[in-house]
Amino acid sequence: MQxxxxxxxxxxxxxxxxxxxxxxxxxxxxxxxTAIPGPEAKKTIAHLDRVFDTRSLNMMANYxxxxxxxxxxxxxxxxxxxxxxxxxxxxxxxNPSLMLAATSxxxxxxxxxxxxxxxxxxxxxxxxxxxxxxxxxxxxxNQVFTAQAGSDANELAYxxxxxxxxxxxxxxxxxxxxxxxxxxxxxNQAPGAPDxxxxxxxxxxxxxxxxxxxxxxxxxxxxxxxxxxDWPQAAFPQLKYPLEAHAEENARExxxxxDEAEKLMTTYHNPVAAIIxxxxxxxxxxxxxxxxxxxxxxxxxxxxxILMIVDEVQTGxxxxxxxxxxxxxNMEDPPDMVTFSKKAQTAGYYFGNPDLRPNKPYRQFNTWMxxxxxxxxxxxxxxEIERLDLxxxxxxxxxxxxxxxxxxxxxxxxxxxNLRGKGQGTFIAFDSPRRDEVLAKAKGVGINxxxxxxxxxxxxxxxxxxxxxxxxxxxxxxxxxxx
Amino acid sequence: MQxxxxxxxxxxxxxxxxxxxxxxxxxxxxxxxTAIPGPEAKKTIAHLDRVFDTRSLNMMANYxxxxxxxxxxxxxxxxxxxxxxxxxxxxxxxNPSLMLAATSxxxxxxxxxxxxxxxxxxxxxxxxxxxxxxxxxxxxxNQVFTAQAGSDANELAYxxxxxxxxxxxxxxxxxxxxxxxxxxxxxNQAPGAPDxxxxxxxxxxxxxxxxxxxxxxxxxxxxxxxxxxDWPQAAFPQLKYPLEAHAEENARExxxxxDEAEKLMTTYHNPVAAIIxxxxxxxxxxxxxxxxxxxxxxxxxxxxxILMIVDEVQTGxxxxxxxxxxxxxNMEDPPDMVTFSKKAQTAGYYFGNPDLRPNKPYRQFNTWMxxxxxxxxxxxxxxEIERLDLxxxxxxxxxxxxxxxxxxxxxxxxxxxNLRGKGQGTFIAFDSPRRDEVLAKAKGVGINxxxxxxxxxxxxxxxxxxxxxxxxxxxxxxxxxxx
Numbered sequence: 001m002q003x004x005x006x007x008x009x010x011x012x013x014x015x016x017x018x019x020x021x022x023x024x025x026x027x028x029x030x031x032x033x034t035a036i037p038g039p040e041a042k043k044t045i046a047h048l049d050r051v052f053d054t055r056s057l058n059m060m061a062n063y064x065x066x067x068x069x070x071x072x073x074x075x076x077x078x079x080x081x082x083x084x085x086x087x088x089x090x091x092x093x094x095n096p097s098l099m100l101a102a103t104s105x106x107x108x109x110x111x112x113x114x115x116x117x118x119x120x121x122x123x124x125x126x127x128x129x130x131x132x133x134x135x136x137x138x139x140x141x142n143q144v145f146t147a148q149a150g151s152d153a154n155e156l157a158y159x160x161x162x163x164x165x166x167x168x169x170x171x172x173x174x175x176x177x178x179x180x181x182x183x184x185x186x187x188n189q190a191p192g193a194p195d196x197x198x199x200x201x202x203x204x205x206x207x208x209x210x211x212x213x214x215x216x217x218x219x220x221x222x223x224x225x226x227x228x229x230d231w232p233q234a235a236f237p238q239l240k241y242p243l244e245a246h247a248e249e250n251a252r253e254x255x256x257x258x259d260e261a262e263k264l265m266t267t268y269h270n271p272v273a274a275i276i277x278x279x280x281x282x283x284x285x286x287x288x289x290x291x292x293x294x295x296x297x298x299x300x301x302x303x304x305x306i307l308m309i310v311d312e313v314q315t316g317x318x319x320x321x322x323x324x325x326x327x328x329x330n331m332e333d334p335p336d337m338v339t340f341s342k343k344a345q346t347a348g349y350y351f352g353n354p355d356l357r358p359n360k361p362y363r364q365f366n367t368w369m370x371x372x373x374x375x376x377x378x379x380x381x382x383x384e385i386e387r388l389d390l391x392x393x394x395x396x397x398x399x400x401x402x403x404x405x406x407x408x409x410x411x412x413x414x415x416x417x418n419l420r421g422k423g424q425g426t427f428i429a430f431d432s433p434r435r436d437e438v439l440a441k442a443k444g445v446g447i448n449x450x451x452x453x454x455x456x457x458x459x460x461x462x463x464x465x466x467x468x469x470x471x472x473x474x475x476x477x478x479x480x481x482x483x
Numbered sequence: 484m485q486x487x488x489x490x491x492x493x494x495x496x497x498x499x500x501x502x503x504x505x506x507x508x509x510x511x512x513x514x515x516x517t518a519i520p521g522p523e524a525k526k527t528i529a530h531l532d533r534v535f536d537t538r539s540l541n542m543m544a545n546y547x548x549x550x551x552x553x554x555x556x557x558x559x560x561x562x563x564x565x566x567x568x569x570x571x572x573x574x575x576x577x578n579p580s581l582m583l584a585a586t587s588x589x590x591x592x593x594x595x596x597x598x599x600x601x602x603x604x605x606x607x608x609x610x611x612x613x614x615x616x617x618x619x620x621x622x623x624x625n626q627v628f629t630a631q632a633g634s635d636a637n638e639l640a641y642x643x644x645x646x647x648x649x650x651x652x653x654x655x656x657x658x659x660x661x662x663x664x665x666x667x668x669x670x671n672q673a674p675g676a677p678d679x680x681x682x683x684x685x686x687x688x689x690x691x692x693x694x695x696x697x698x699x700x701x702x703x704x705x706x707x708x709x710x711x712x713d714w715p716q717a718a719f720p721q722l723k724y725p726l727e728a729h730a731e732e733n734a735r736e737x738x739x740x741x742d743e744a745e746k747l748m749t750t751y752h753n754p755v756a757a758i759i760x761x762x763x764x765x766x767x768x769x770x771x772x773x774x775x776x777x778x779x780x781x782x783x784x785x786x787x788x789i790l791m792i793v794d795e796v797q798t799g800x801x802x803x804x805x806x807x808x809x810x811x812x813n814m815e816d817p818p819d820m821v822t823f824s825k826k827a828q829t830a831g832y833y834f835g836n837p838d839l840r841p842n843k844p845y846r847q848f849n850t851w852m853x854x855x856x857x858x859x860x861x862x863x864x865x866x867e868i869e870r871l872d873l874x875x876x877x878x879x880x881x882x883x884x885x886x887x888x889x890x891x892x893x894x895x896x897x898x899x900x901n902l903r904g905k906g907q908g909t910f911i912a913f914d915s916p917r918r919d920e921v922l923a924k925a926k927g928v929g930i931n932x933x934x935x936x937x938x939x940x941x942x943x944x945x946x947x948x949x950x951x952x953x954x955x956x957x958x959x960x961x962x963x964x965x966x
Contacts, residue, residue, distance in 0.1 A: 048609040051617060051626055055844035056601045063596035063605050064588070074606045085599040086850045098595040103586060105547070111590075111860060112581040113546035114828060116568040118539045122546050123557045126531040134534060143534055148631035149851055155692050159709055166708040182703035188711035192703065196710055208849050209638045210712070211693030220665035220675065221845050225649040226642055227679055228671035229693070229710060342850065345597060361538035362704055366691050367569045367825065368632055373856075377594060 016400075016467030022388055023068030023092055023464065029472060030070070030446020031078040038075030059448065066093035069462060069469050071448055079443065080472055083450035087282070087314050087460035088342035091384045101380030110373040117146070117369040128372060132379030133348070136317075138324050140334030141350035143357075146370025150313035150341035151207030154276065156364065157337045157349040158198050158211050161274035161307045163358045165196055168305070173359040197231035197270040198309075199261070203284030203453065204236065206276055206311055215276055218284045218453075232268040234261040236281060237289045241418040254293040261297065265304045274307035274336070279325035280421075282314035285453020286429030288420055291329040298333055307336040309349075317343035318385055318463045321395030321425030328424070343463075345381060346374035390463040394425035400467050401459070402428055404474040412481040426465055429458045438480055445476040499883075499950030505871055506551030506575055506947065512955060513553070513929025514561040521558030542931065549576035552945060552952050554931055562926065563955055566933040570765070570797050570943035571825035574867045584863035593856040600629070600852040611855060615862030616831070619800075621807050623817030624833035626840075629853025633796035633824035634690030637759065639847065640820045640832040641681050641694050644757035644790045646841045648679055651788070656842040680714040680753040681792075682744070686767030686936065687719065689759055689794055698759055701767045701936075715751040717744040719764060720772045724901040737776040744780065748787045757790035757819070762808035763904070765797035768936020769912030771903055774812040781816055790819040792832075800826035801868055801946045804878030804908030811907070826946075828864060829857035873946040877908035883950050884942070885911055887957040895964040909948055912941045921963055928959040 037045060041060040048054055059079075065072035069092060071081040081089075091098065101107060106124075115122055122128075133144050145160070147153040167173060178191075185192025200206060200215035207213065208222060214229040216222055235257045240246035265272050277297060281287035301308040315325035317340070322328055326335065334352065341347035348370060358364050385391060402422050409416035414433065421428035432438050435455045442449045452458040461469065520528060524543040531537050542562075548555035552575060554564040564572075574581065584590060589607075598605055605611075616627050628643070630636040650656060661674075668675025683689060683698035690696065691705060697712040699705055718740045723729035748755050760780060764770035784791040798808035800823070805811055809818065817835065824830035831853060841847050868874060885905050892899035897916065904911035915921045918938045925932050935941040944952065 044606055044609070048604060051609060051612050052604070053601075053628075053840050053844070053847070054604075056848055057604065058602040061598060061603045061605055063598065064592050066596060071603070085597065085603060088597065088599065088850060093596050094592065095595060099591055102591045102594045107594075108582055108585045109546050109577065111585045111594075111856070112578060113549060113576050114568065114571065115544060115546065116571065118536075119541040120544045120554070120568060121531060121535070121537075121540065122544055123527055126527070126534060129534050145536075148635070149849065151849065152631070152635060152692055158693075159691075162710065163708045177703065177707055181707060185703050185706040185708075185711075186700060187716075188697055188706075188713055192707055193709060193711035208642075209635055209692050209694060210641070210697070214671055214693070217669060220660065220668050221843065223668040223671075224660055224664060224675055224846070225646045225668075226676060227645065227712060228668075228676035229712075230671055233670075357536050360704065361536070363707070364536070365539055366632070366634065367571060373594070 016471050019467055021468070022466065026068035027070050027078055030080050031076065032444065032446045033076045036073060036075075036077055036443045038073070038077065040074045044074055063093060068092040069465055079446050079448040080469060080476070081448045082459050082461040082465070082473060083448050084460050084462045086342070086450065087319065088345070089462050090317055090343040090345070090381050091390065092462055092464045095384065097384045097387070098377065098380050101377060107373060107376050110376055114368065114371065114373070116367050117372070118365050122372060125372065128375050128379065132375055132382060133346070136323055136382055137350050138326065138334060138338045141338060141352040143352065144348050144350050145364060146346065146348040146375065148368070148371065149347050150339065151209045151212045153313065153339040153341055153347040153349050154206045154215070154309070154311060155209060155211040157276075157309050157339050158274065159364060160337065160349070160351065160356045160358070161198065161309065162194070162196055163363060164307065164356055165273035166194060167355070167359060173355075195270045196273045197229065197268060199232045199234060199264055199268070199272045199275045201236040201277055201281070202233050203287055204276070204278055204281050205283035230270055232264045232272065234264050236287055237293060239288060241420055250290070251292070254289060254296070258293065258296045258300065262300050262304070265300060265306055272306050274309050275301060276309040276311050278311045279315045279328070280320070280424065280427060282458070283452055285456045286420060286458050291331075294326070294329045295331055298331055298335070302333065309337045309339065310335040311339050313339055313341045315427065316340045318391045319343070319394055319425050319460065320427045321391065321398055321423065323391055325424070325427070343381070344378045346371060346378050385463060388464070393466065394463055397466055397470060398425035398428065399423070401426060401470040401473070404470060405430065408474060408478060408481065415481040426459055426461050429456045431455045432457045441480045441483060442476065445479045447473060447476045499954050502950055504949065504951070509551035510553050510561055513563050514559065515927065515929045516559045519556065519558075519560055519926045521556070521560065523557045527557055546576060551575040552948055562929050562931040563952060563959070564931045565942050565944040565948070565956060566931050567943050567945050569825070569933065570802065571828070572945050573800055573826040573828070573864050574873065575945055575947045578867065580867045580870070581860065581863050584860060587859075590856060590859050593859055597851065597854065597856070599850050600855070601848050605855060608855065611858050611862065615858055615865060616829070619806055619865055620833050621809065621817060621821045624821060624835040626835065627831050627833050628847060629829065629831040629858065631851070631854065632830050633822065634692045634695045636796065636822040636824055636830040636832050637689045637698070637792070637794060638692060638694040640759075640792050640822050641757065642847060643820065643832070643834065643839050643841070644681065644792065645677065645679055646846060647790065647839055648756035649677060650838070650842060656838075678753045679756045680712065680751060682715045682717060682747055682751070682755045682758045684719040684760055684764070685716050686770055687759070687761055687764050688766035713753055715747045715755065717747050719770055720776060722771060724903055733773070734775070737772060737779070741776065741779045741783065745783050745787070748783060748789055755789050757792050758784060759792040759794055761794045762798045762811070763803070763907065763910060765941070766935055768939045769903060769941050777809070777812045778814055781814060781818070785816065792820045792822065793818040794822050796822055796824045798910065799823045800864075801874045802826070802877055802908050802943065803910045804874065804881055804906065806874055808907070808910070826864070827861045829854060829861050868946060871947070876949065877946055880949055880953060881908035881911065882906070884909060884953040884956070887953060888913065891957065891961060891964065898964040909942055909944050912939045914938045915940045924963045924966060925959065928962045930956060930959045
């Protein structure tokens with residue numbers, strides 16, 4: 001691991017040759033020494049498999065040797081990483097600024113003295129929240145409930161929604177629980193455990209615990225054999241690309257989906273307390289919808305007294321050219337809750353409405369309620385994003401990268417289909433008829449890249465991905481397509 | 484925070500006056516300067532309440548000033564802590580050995596380069612598991628699936644159980660999923676999302692996410708307004724104390740509960756895939772049962788082809804005088820899965836049967852799948868437990884503490900009822916008719932202690948709690964009882 005003072009923020013140049021690098025001592029190019037997995041990786045994987053399921057293993061990494069945009073493996077291969085731990089590394093491997101934060105006295109104490117935050121918060125918890133997580137709170141949302149990962153962040157938001165819904169039905173915060181509610185809750189029966197639901201969207205992904213998995217609609221392999229709640233799913237728009245050429249058709253498709261959503265909101269047998277939606281469906285194949293669609297959903301939820309939860313677990317924290325992807329909607333009326341995880345390196349949900357604090361303590365509670373160590377790290381990540389102006393970087397680099405992919409798409413029309421994510425920073429994807437082959441071959445040219453949905457190639461570079469990296473990526477992909 | 488070389492392991496002495504302290508420079512006694520909360524705490528709490536729900540707040544702590552068995556607040560009060568962040572601090576606040584681990588190069592890299600472990604594990608992940616988490620694996624269980632907290636550890640174990648059950652029903656690992664299963668799973672309907680269940684026990688606690696909460700049966704306030712699965716609960720034995728005086732009656736009560744459990748296993752309309760049970764019901768009021776009861780459950784689960792999950796989230800990692808509380812059962816046939824969290828400072832479940840690895844990859848999967856930073860910390864905790872022989876310490880100190888409480892019980896029979904946890908290390912509890920008043924008054928004599936269930940006072944000191952601490956605790960409680 002290389003430790004050094006952080007570099008000064010580069011100015012944004014118009015092409016890659018004269019841009020100032022964020023990681024000046026990064027490798028100049030990928031290094032491919034062996035097939036991947038190489039001989040050392042094969043040994044290491046065989047060892048690991050004795051105690052840990054390795055069938056989903058992609059690369060056996062060495063993170064001490066990984067730096068900036070480059071991931072190292074155990075055979076001396078060093079790949080340009082545009083997958084970034086499923087979109088969860090924000091500011092580069094072994095980032096020197098994060099290294100400083102990770103060795104601070106505050107961090108050491110947070111690591112070894114982990115509190116039960118709801119009972120025994122640390123004296124500076126308000127300050128850690130205010131100078132960190134809450135500094136980047138989405139407009140209109142000034143409170144946060146911290147969690148551990150995206151799945152439980154979503155589930156805690158669902159719990160807040162159910163408590164809110166029942167509070168409204170009951171007639172306010174002061175209406176007491178009835179004996180019947182208390183008794184039936186203990187038996188997992190209504191009215192104490194109500195038959196309410198969360199509505200999600202086809203091909204959406206919201207996590208894999210029991211409540212979140214009930215809203216996940218990505219692939220059978222994620223859901224098979226696991227009991228699920230009888231909750232509704234609405235259609236998500238299936239847009240045609242390029243968007244400019246199909247404007248009218250796409251608007252009709254979005255209206256059709258809004259109509260179906262409204263029908264479920266008003267008729268589903270388990271009444272809908274909240275909807276959850278991703279700004280870009282990220283596991284389900286990088287499916288986009290227009291700001292008008294999301295504004296339409298907000299209007300419907302208002303009309304029918306239903307909460308709107310925006311799942312920014314994968315889209316949040318800068319990659320789309322805005323800090324939060326839903327800022328692209330320019331919505332007057334903010335969502336009720338926004339969930340986050342991944343690049344935040346911690347998790348939770350934001351909310352603004354005081355009614356979303358339950359009427360009594362210990363209703364929304366668990367032992368740890370998040371992790372101050374990870375909250376300190378998120379604060380350091382936010383500072384690094386601001387210092388290097390990285391949200392602007394993803395916007396600028398994203399446009400450059402998108403233009404390069406448009407070029408490839410015209411040169412290799414059978415390889416790059418339905419290119420999407422224009423104006424969405426580096427959160428770009430395209431469909432590839434031989435997707436899995438393309439992903440595997442990319443490793444051979446020094447690029448680590450992932451898929452989503454049935455045939456999408458999804459780009460999830462870090463926020464420090466620059467034009468020079470885009471050049472390397474585009475060259476590499478051209479080699480793959482030409483092969 | 485005081486940093487210094489770790490002390491040598493003390494030998495176990497027979498009384499407190501000549502025992503060697505684990506933390507020689509710990510405060511000699513609690514320091515009580517103000518009412519709790521004091522003036523500084525009140526200000527800090529008011530500040531925090533603007534962004535974070537403080538209604539469950541117990542103390543506003545300063546962890547940099549907390550050391551060994553003592554928790555400091557922001558007004559200069561320093562309390563002997565026998566609650567330990569709801570049983571989750573293992574080897575003392577600001578433990579010097581953990582501080583060394585927390586500042587290691589490996590830890591820094593783990594913190595700032597958090598991998599998606601299922602796809603891109605780090606090169607030394609097998610070694611971290613084998614020299615840490617797996618080194619203390621319960622007998623018969625040689626594999627681990629890592630998670631974030633107790634709730635999701637349990638839910639992942641439930642998922643493993645459901646996949647296993649359907650695999651058996653389907654006729655083995657190679658039996659393919661049908662189209663009907665795949666289609667119905669996407670709609671949250673059987674057979675793809677099967678109507679199977681997890682059986683739990685009355686007054687048990689297994690977490691607060693949707694699946695785990697469906698098995699939690701502690702208090703209405705934990706469950707009200709949250710949709711739940713239609714899963715069965717069996718009676719948990721309600722033993723009479725002292726155990727010696729009610730042997731026959733208690734044996735009958737346990738048999739009654741076993742009979743009820745078997746009836747549910749064979750007749751519940753949503754067939755039972757697994758049962759989950761705590762060795763000591765820890766949130767539900769410190770309810771114990773005999774080894775015979777748990778062996779009886781194991782026999783019933785074998786008989787009816789149901790898995791047995793033992794929830795050691797609160798009981799695990801040394802506090803009961805064994806590393807795992809279920810070792811007290813001396814069971815020939817180990818449980819199928821054992822879950823852990825809290826004192827491990829990480830979470831997950833152990834298993835041994837290879838059939839509990841799902842038949843295909845990506846079925847038991849999520850982005851982070853645990854946290855190598857926390858796994859490194861658990862390894863350091865294990866090393867500290869071994870270095871200081873702390874499991875033996877909890878056994879020895881526990882017996883000493885229990886004898887002292889017996890003495891108090893005979894002196895103040897109206898204050899200490901149903902004393903329990905004999906031979907279970909420091910995992911001791913008693914019922915207190917004026918429980919909440921006792922807990923509040925304990926702060927005034929310098930002791931931080933918690934409750935469980937409706938009227939239990941639960942002791943959850945750290946593993947470094949010694950006889951001298953027991954003396955301070957017993958003196959303090961006597962003052963409270965005499966008041």
